[in-house]
Amino acid sequence: xxxxxxxxxxxxxxxxxxxxxxxxxxxxxxxxxxxxxxxxxxxxxxxxxxxxxxxxxxxxxxxxxxxxxxxxxxxxxxxxxxxxxxxxxxxxxxxxxxxxxxxxxxxxxxxx
Amino acid sequence: xxxxxxxxxxxxxxxxxxxxxxxxxxxxxxxxxxxxxxxxxxxxxxxxxxxxxxxxxxxxxxxxxxxxxxxxxxxxxxxxxxxxxxxxxxxxxxxxxxxxxxxxxxxxxxxxxxx
Numbered sequence: 384x385x386x387x388x389x390x391x392x393x394x395x396x397x398x399x400x401x402x403x404x405x406x407x408x409x410x411x412x413x414x415x416x417x418x419x420x421x422x423x424x425x426x427x428x429x430x431x432x433x434x435x436x437x438x439x440x441x442x443x444x445x446x447x448x449x450x451x452x453x454x455x456x457x458x459x460x461x462x463x464x465x466x467x468x469x470x471x472x473x474x475x476x477x478x479x480x481x482x483x484x485x486x487x488x489x490x491x492x493x494x495x
Numbered sequence: 496x497x498x499x500x501x502x503x504x505x506x507x508x509x510x511x512x513x514x515x516x517x518x519x520x521x522x523x524x525x526x527x528x529x530x531x532x533x534x535x536x537x538x539x540x541x542x543x544x545x546x547x548x549x550x551x552x553x554x555x556x557x558x559x560x561x562x563x564x565x566x567x568x569x570x571x572x573x574x575x576x577x578x579x580x581x582x583x584x585x586x587x588x589x590x591x592x593x594x595x596x597x598x599x600x601x602x603x604x605x606x607x608x609x610x
Binding site for chain 2: 417419421425426427428429432470472476482483484485487488490
């Protein structure tokens with residue numbers, strides 16, 4: 384079945400540091416890929432998405448590129464802020480199913 | 496305007512009780528979901544409904560019964576609550592056929608605590 388593996392946290396960075404959170408997937412066909420963010424005490428918000436190979440999703444300074452050859456969708460940000468502290472989830476959706484398969488989440492803490 | 500709303504936000508109850516969580520979406524979507532997030536933040540699909548029809552039931556105990564009175568609502572009823580049911584439950588919705596991908600919009604969650 385489909386699965387998503389993302390790097391274990393927690394990740395602690397200083398403000399303005401570079402962020403990478405690795406995500407790899409296993410799926411049949413050509414899934415769509417997502418990064419969701421969960422701020423403390425809140426629900427999940429879509430951060431960015433990519434629907435086909437080589438697509439780059441971007442939002443709020445975050446980027447991720449759909450790499451079919453390495454089955455990866457790593458999340459990056461050049462300069463993190465304290466307000467980016469949250470749990471980040473990588474997820475995939477097959478084209479013919481009705482669910483998101485999530486990675487285990489990575490807790491990011493950014494210190495001033 | 497809230498896109499996906501859930502009530503209640505917090506639910507504390509005794510083992511053995513029956514409780515319900517309600518979800519409503521005003522996005523005009525035709526597919527709704529329930530997810531469970533455990534204490535380690537792991538998210539797992541429980542149910543998915545498309546146009547009021549159950550299409551996914553991921554090995555959830557029979558004590559959990561979803562009900563979709565219309566496309567905008569998906570409620571979750573839980574019988575005989577157990578300690579292990581303590582979790583955060585998220586409702587979500589999406590529109591089928593939206594460009595071939597499944598972008599889901601999530602509610603704020605209901606934190607269920609079973610004592």
